[in-house]
Amino acid sequence: MANWRDLAKEALLADGKIDEREVELVRKELFADGVIDRSEFEWLMEVKREAAAAVPSFQKLLFSAIRNIVLADGKISADEAAWLRSWIFADGKVDADEKHWLKELKLLADQVSPEFMALYNECQAS
Amino acid sequence: MADWRKLSKAILLADGKIDDREVAVLRKRLAPGGNLDEAGLEYLLELRGAAQGVAVAFNQLLFDGMKRYLLADGNLSTYKASWLRRWLFADGKIDFAEEALAAGTQGRRPPDEPGLRGPVQAVHGDLTVSVSRSLARNGNRNRSAPAAAAPHLLLGERVDRPFRLGLRLCLEDRLGQI
Numbered sequence: 270m271a272n273w274r275d276l277a278k279e280a281l282l283a284d285g286k287i288d289e290r291e292v293e294l295v296r297k298e299l300f301a302d303g304v305i306d307r308s309e310f311e312w313l314m315e316v317k318r319e320a321a322a323a324v325p326s327f328q329k330l331l332f333s334a335i336r337n338i339v340l341a342d343g344k345i346s347a348d349e350a351a352w353l354r355s356w357i358f359a360d361g362k363v364d365a366d367e368k369h370w371l372k373e374l375k376l377l378a379d380q381v382s383p384e385f386m387a388l389y390n391e392c393q394a395s
Numbered sequence: 396m397a398d399w400r401k402l403s404k405a406i407l408l409a410d411g412k413i414d415d416r417e418v419a420v421l422r423k424r425l426a427p428g429g430n431l432d433e434a435g436l437e438y439l440l441e442l443r444g445a446a447q448g449v450a451v452a453f454n455q456l457l458f459d460g461m462k463r464y465l466l467a468d469g470n471l472s473t474y475k476a477s478w479l480r481r482w483l484f485a486d487g488k489i490d491f492a493e494e495a496l497a498a499g500t501q502g503r504r505p506p507d508e509p510g511l512r513g514p515v516q517a518v519h520g521d522l523t524v525s526v527s528r529s530l531a532r533n534g535n536r537n538r539s540a541p542a543a544a545a546p547h548l549l550l551g552e553r554v555d556r557p558f559r560l561g562l563r564l565c566l567e568d569r570l571g572q573i
Contacts, residue, residue: 270432270434271400271424271425271432271434271435271438272424273399273400273402273403274399275424276399276400276403276420276421276424276425277399277400277402277403277406279420279423279424280403280406280407280417280420281406283414283416283417283419283420284416290409290410291406291409294402294405294406294409295402295406297405298397298398298401298402298405299397299402301397301398306396308396309396309397312397
């Protein structure tokens with residue numbers, strides 16, 4: 270049986286780049302039900318890591334996905350902080366987009382856990 | 396949960412065409428080792444139907460996959476004959492590649508196996524009418540050349556043999572024209 274998830278990822282990365290048209294297709298499908306789940310976000314992160322280049326709207330889409338998941342109840346729990354940490358440090362470094370996401374999350378959250386603050390401080394200092 | 400199949404199809408068809416890089420992805424993901432299953436074939440057939448254009452390599456992948464799938468055990472089963480019929484008439488018309496397939500399978504003796512007789516006769520009947528009309532419309536009678544060139548090969552005793560030969564002729568004819 271075909272692995273449609275991997276096929277979608279490799280089709281998106283066939284030319285190494287993610288353009289505006291592709292971002293719209295992905296947005297339409299992943300946000301079709303109004304919410305995005307962790308497995309869909311993980312697919313987006315895999316795409317981000319493997320793409321040679323992506324238009325800025327792809328980064329916006331990623332942040333929308335993170336916000337949708339992490340701020341569903343307005344709070345960033347220890348579990349959510351650990352999940353964010355696993356993705357941010359998966360490639361061993363913290364990039365500018367990830368620092369920006371953390372800042373935005375901190376501003377938008379009603380309440381953050383000490384674990385999130387530890388992650389935030391660690392990333393901003395790196 | 397995302398419909399990954401639907402998303403992959405939309406991505407592949409974003410520019411209306413299936414290029415060589417995309418065919419390489421399809422080959423890797425759907426036909427590891429060269430074998431396509433029914434789900435993979437139906438996906439490729441849907442892509443072919445929706446695309447404005449496909450690379451030569453796409454047709455090679457599709458027709459090789461169909462040949463292997465349909466004749467995997469040396470016989471064309473009732474189920475596979477029906478499956479082939481459904482695909483051939485999915486868009487309500489017979490295109491050039493399908494004409495070649497039909498030309499290679501016309502005039503065949505019906506199968507001895509009762510379970511196969513109906514579906515295969517139906518396929519032959521529909522194809523014969525459709526191809527005759529299509530050839531008349533195009534004013535081109537040479538499209539049936541594969542069948543005429545090797546009539547002794549097309550009168551096998553068993554249903555699987557004519558179909559196998561028909562498919563082979565279809566593929567050779569089709570690939571030779573690209």
